[in-house]
Every structure is written in C-alpha cells, then in structure tokens.
Amino acid sequence: MAVRDIVRLGHPALRSTSEPVPRDEIADSELQELIDDLLETVRDAEGVGLAAPQVGVAQQLFVYESAADPAELEGSPSAPETSTLEVIINPLVEPVSEDLEFDWEGCLSIPELRGLVPRHPEVRLWGLDRHGNEVEKILSGFTARVVQHEYDHLHGVIYLDRMRDLRSLAYEDELDDLMDAEEDERPAVG
Numbered sequence: 001m002a003v004r005d006i007v008r009l010g011h012p013a014l015r016s017t018s019e020p021v022p023r024d025e026i027a028d029s030e031l032q033e034l035i036d037d038l039l040e041t042v043r044d045a046e047g048v049g050l051a052a053p054q055v056g057v058a059q060q061l062f063v064y065e066s067a068a069d070p071a072e073l074e075g076s077p078s079a080p081e082t083s084t085l086e087v088i089i090n091p092l093v094e095p096v097s098e099d100l101e102f103d104w105e106g107c108l109s110i111p112e113l114r115g116l117v118p119r120h121p122e123v124r125l126w127g128l129d130r131h132g133n134e135v136e137k138i139l140s141g142f143t144a145r146v147v148q149h150e151y152d153h154l155h156g157v158i159y160l161d162r163m164r165d166l167r168s169l170a171y172e173d174e175l176d177d178l179m180d181a182e183e184d185e186r187p188a189v190g
C-alpha cells in the first residue's frame, strides 16, 4: 500500500468522466492495489472520501466514510473511531427525495477552501464492493453528502459547480475563527 499524490484543481482528471471498471477486472491486483492506496491516501490526508480521479485514475470507484449510525458522523471533519471506510465500484447514486440541505464542504483537490453546498439528505447507492458483490443501500446525512461529493468526481463535477452562491466560499482558517464555538459545524472534506 502507498499514499498517492492527490491531484488538484486544474488537473484534467478532475474534469473528465471516468470509465466503469469491467467486472472481470475487479479481482486484478492492479485494481485491488488502487483500492488499498485510496484507503491509505484518504486516511493520510484526514479526509472522509476520495475518488479515483483524485489520484489521476479515470475509473469509477471511490472510498467514503460510513458509520452504523450516520448521526455519529454528522459534521465531523475526520472520522471518529466508530466509522469505517467503504469502497464502491461503478456506483449509481440517486436521491430518495427532491429535498436539499445546505452544509459546508471542502475537497482534498481544492485545499483550504470551504463552501456551502446543497445536497440531498438521503440517497440510494448501488454498485459493487471490492469483491465484485452487488451493493444497494440507503445513506443519509453526512454519509449521503460525502457519497454525492465523490460520485460527482466520477463525472468531472466539483463542489464549486454545485454551490448556489459563491459568496459563502471561504478559507478554512477564516471559517475556523467564526466557528470556534460550534464544533459540530466543521465541514466535510472529500
């Protein structure tokens, strides 16, 4: 396993649509190594999600923080002990309802900045796990936000594209000063 370099805004991988992983290639050592490296890289960067394009690989997979009770992860910048990292390959993410909630988001490929982004509070996630087994689950709250952020990366979309008002865009340091008293409002970073 190795920590890979995370590409930053301006790298074409962040603006490209990724290719699905052929099912018979999931067990290949190259793909399994990519998954291990994504897991190690997101931990190293203290993020809560990381998509393959963020390490310059145009394939449809990402890793994300999950927890038995999504409320445990609500607003947490880096995962508490109770959380686990999940892997999803060739995902499809669909909102359960048209509802939208605004919250702070950041991106490991756009360091230091945060912005208010609308996301669906509940989504259905389909895809394959690292063994090629089919996965279908309902995710809510913070985990749903992370998954929507990472799913966007597979389609060349970044959170800045989703913002409704760029006036909330801010440097993390400046926000920290404003939010010192409110720990639970720290942004998600993926």
Ligand SMILES: [Zn+2]
Pocket: 106, 107, 108, 109, 149, 153, 189, 190
């Ligand atoms: Zn991101």
